[in-house]
Amino acid sequence: MAYPNAVLASNEHVSTQCSEHDALIIIADDFSTLSNSPLQQAIAEQAAVDSRIFKQVTLLVIDNKRVIIAPTGPLTRDYDDVRRYFDVAKLAITEAKASGSVNPVIYIANKTNDSRYQYALEVAYLGACQALWQPLEAREFHGDAIEPITQIGLVDANPDTLNAVNAIAAGQYAARDLCGTEPERMAPPRFAQYCIDLFKDSSVAVDVIDDINAIDKDYPMLSTVARASYAVERHHPRVVKLEYVPQGEITRTLMFVGKGLVYDTGGADLKVGGYMAGMSRDKGGAASVAGFMKSVADFKPTGVKVVAYLAVVRNSIGSDCFVPDEIITSREGVRVRIGNTDAEGRLAMGDLLSEIKDLAKSQVNPTLFTVATLTGHAARAVGPYGAYVENGPARSAQVSRSIADCGDLWADGAEVSRSRREDYDFVKPRTLADDVLSSNNAASAVTARGHQFPMAFLAKVGGLDKHGNDSTQPLPYVHMDIAGSGVENGDWQHGKPTAASIASLFARYCL
Ligand SMILES: [Zn+2]
Known part of the structure; x- marks a missing residue:
C-alpha cells in the first residue's frame, strides 16, 4: 500500500526522447508556447487532423512515446480556481494508467503568475493521487498491482514543497483508506489497528482505549451511542488518541x-427509504484527522504540537439501543436530552471535546477543532465544500478564514460561518429535567441552520461555552463539517473519499 511518490524532474523530461518516464502529461490552458519546439510541431500536426486535441484530455503517440494533452479550460474568470488543474490531472492520469504507463511525468506549460495557481503543479499531483487510489478491500483482493503507478515526476517542482506534497499525499491516502472501507473491514478495533500500523516507528504516539468499562465511565455519551454495539464484540468502540510533539520550542x-x-444505521431512528447505504463513510472526520496526523508524522513540522482524539464507534440498532427522550449526563456534567438517535456524531465527540478542552488549558496557544461528516445540511447549504462554524475567539483570530484561504490554493475549499444566538436557542432545554437538546426531529437538510446549530450543542457539552471572548480563558474552537466535501460527487456509497481538509490544514499550519 502506497501513494505514488512525487519526484523532481527537470525540464529535459519535457521531450519524447526522455527514457526515464513512459508518459508525458502536459497540462495547460494554452498549448501554443511549449518550450520544446519539435514536440510542439508534432502535437500541432496531430491537432490538424483531430479537433478533440486541446479541447479534452487526449493521448497522442509521438516517437513511440505517450504524450497526454490535458487542457485546463479557462483560468482567469472570478470563479475559476486551482481545481481546474486538480480535475484535469485526474483525467490525464487515468488515461496514462489505462494506456499502461507506470512512471509518468507531469509538466505544466504556460504557467501563470496568478496567485490562485501558485501550487498548480502540486495540486495536479494531488489530483492524480486522488484518481489513482483504489479501495483497501480492492487491494486486499486483487493485490497492489491495481495501483501500478508508484512514482510521478513533477517537472520543475519547487524542491522546498516536494516533501510537503509527499506528506500531504501520504496523509490523504491513509484517510481515504480509513474513510472508504466497508463497515466490517474497518470496524472500530480494525480502525484502531490501522492507526497503530500507520504510526508504527513514527513521530506520532498512539494510545487506544478499548476497555468498555473505561469508556462507559469516562465518555458516557460515546458509550450511549455504542450501547447497541456491545452485543457484538467485533463492533465494540475504540477511542484512539494520537499525539505529535515537535522538536524544540512549541508555539x-x-x-x-x-x-x-x-x-x-441511525439507531432507533433508523435510516429508512434507502438512506442507510454509504453510511460506512460516516467516519470521514476521524479519517481526515488521522490522515492529517500521518502528514504531520512524515513532515515533522517545527513549533506545532498536535493532539487528536478519535471517537470510533458503530451506531447499531438492537434491544439495548438508546432512544429519543433519554437523558444522559455527559462528562462535562451536562444533562443531555436525546432528540434523535441519528444525531449521534455530536454525542460520540462531545465527551472527547470536553476532555481535550481540559487539556487545552495547559497547552501553548491552543486551537480546538471537531472534524465530522455531521449533517446533510452542510452538503445542502454549501455543496462540495467544507462548512466551518467557529466560536468568538476563533473568529477574532480568523482561524476558519485562514484555513479556507489555504484551501482555495490547495483544491480543498470551505465556506465559513459563525455561531449565532439562534443556534443556542435551538438546543436549549424545554424543562428543568435536562440542560440541552441534542437535535430536532426533521432532517437536517430541511432545518434552518441545520449544520450550524450542532456546533452550539458541541460547545455546550464540550464546555467551550465557558471559554468565549468574555471568559478569562478564551479558547478558539472551529467545528468543521465535511459532510459535503468528504466524498467525490456527494456519492457516499461509491464516490472516492476526498480526505477533505487535510491539505488546507497542512498548508495553514505546517508549511
Ligand atoms: Zn446519524
Missing part, C-alpha cells in the same frame, strides 16, 4: 476531535 497546539462512525 502552537492544534487539538482535534474526529467523528469516526464506522457505521451509522
Whole structure:
C-alpha cells in the first residue's frame, strides 16, 4: 500500500526522447508556447487532423512515446480556481494508467503568475493521487498491482514543497483508506489497528482505549451511542488518541476531535427509504484527522504540537439501543436530552471535546477543532465544500478564514460561518429535567441552520461555552463539517473519499 511518490524532474523530461518516464502529461490552458519546439510541431500536426486535441484530455503517440494533452479550460474568470488543474490531472492520469504507463511525468506549460495557481503543479499531483487510489478491500483482493503507478515526476517542482506534497499525499491516502472501507473491514478495533500500523516507528504516539468499562465511565455519551454495539464484540468502540510533539520550542497546539462512525444505521431512528447505504463513510472526520496526523508524522513540522482524539464507534440498532427522550449526563456534567438517535456524531465527540478542552488549558496557544461528516445540511447549504462554524475567539483570530484561504490554493475549499444566538436557542432545554437538546426531529437538510446549530450543542457539552471572548480563558474552537466535501460527487456509497481538509490544514499550519 502506497501513494505514488512525487519526484523532481527537470525540464529535459519535457521531450519524447526522455527514457526515464513512459508518459508525458502536459497540462495547460494554452498549448501554443511549449518550450520544446519539435514536440510542439508534432502535437500541432496531430491537432490538424483531430479537433478533440486541446479541447479534452487526449493521448497522442509521438516517437513511440505517450504524450497526454490535458487542457485546463479557462483560468482567469472570478470563479475559476486551482481545481481546474486538480480535475484535469485526474483525467490525464487515468488515461496514462489505462494506456499502461507506470512512471509518468507531469509538466505544466504556460504557467501563470496568478496567485490562485501558485501550487498548480502540486495540486495536479494531488489530483492524480486522488484518481489513482483504489479501495483497501480492492487491494486486499486483487493485490497492489491495481495501483501500478508508484512514482510521478513533477517537472520543475519547487524542491522546498516536494516533501510537503509527499506528506500531504501520504496523509490523504491513509484517510481515504480509513474513510472508504466497508463497515466490517474497518470496524472500530480494525480502525484502531490501522492507526497503530500507520504510526508504527513514527513521530506520532498512539494510545487506544478499548476497555468498555473505561469508556462507559469516562465518555458516557460515546458509550450511549455504542450501547447497541456491545452485543457484538467485533463492533465494540475504540477511542484512539494520537499525539505529535515537535522538536524544540512549541508555539502552537492544534487539538482535534474526529467523528469516526464506522457505521451509522441511525439507531432507533433508523435510516429508512434507502438512506442507510454509504453510511460506512460516516467516519470521514476521524479519517481526515488521522490522515492529517500521518502528514504531520512524515513532515515533522517545527513549533506545532498536535493532539487528536478519535471517537470510533458503530451506531447499531438492537434491544439495548438508546432512544429519543433519554437523558444522559455527559462528562462535562451536562444533562443531555436525546432528540434523535441519528444525531449521534455530536454525542460520540462531545465527551472527547470536553476532555481535550481540559487539556487545552495547559497547552501553548491552543486551537480546538471537531472534524465530522455531521449533517446533510452542510452538503445542502454549501455543496462540495467544507462548512466551518467557529466560536468568538476563533473568529477574532480568523482561524476558519485562514484555513479556507489555504484551501482555495490547495483544491480543498470551505465556506465559513459563525455561531449565532439562534443556534443556542435551538438546543436549549424545554424543562428543568435536562440542560440541552441534542437535535430536532426533521432532517437536517430541511432545518434552518441545520449544520450550524450542532456546533452550539458541541460547545455546550464540550464546555467551550465557558471559554468565549468574555471568559478569562478564551479558547478558539472551529467545528468543521465535511459532510459535503468528504466524498467525490456527494456519492457516499461509491464516490472516492476526498480526505477533505487535510491539505488546507497542512498548508495553514505546517508549511
Ligand atoms: Zn446519524
